Amino acid sequence: MEAKIQKWGNSLGIRIPMNMINGLSLRKGSIVEINEESDQLIIRPKEKPGLDELLDAINVDNIHSEIDFGEIQGNEIW
Numbered sequence: 027m028e029a030k031i032q033k034w035g036n037s038l039g040i041r042i043p044m045n046m047i048n049g050l051s052l053r054k055g056s057i058v059e060i061n062e063e064s065d066q067l068i069i070r071p072k073e074k075p076g077l078d079e080l081l082d083a084i085n086v087d088n089i090h091s092e093i094d095f096g097e098i099q100g101n102e103i104w
Contacts, residue, residue, distance in 0.1 A: 027046075031038050042052070050071050052058075057072040075083075 027043065029040050029043075031040050033039075047053070052071060059070050059072050061068045061070075
């Protein structure tokens with residue numbers, strides 16, 4: 027498939043055909059990885075981190091303390 031690189035603000039951009047967008051389950055705001063390998067651009071969808079990976083990233087520097095929402099109101103049971 028052929029595509030044309032065009033000016034986009036101060037950068038250059040390329041349009042991805044809709045059949046590829048749908049085939050890779052991409053949408054507006056999707057994150058992709060762009061790598062240069064052997065004089066080629068490789069664009070891959072970035073996988074979302076799994077629960078284990080997210081939990082492994084928690085440490086003493088980024089964990090927050092318990093949040094107190096005040097007295098019970100209404101029919102809440104804790």
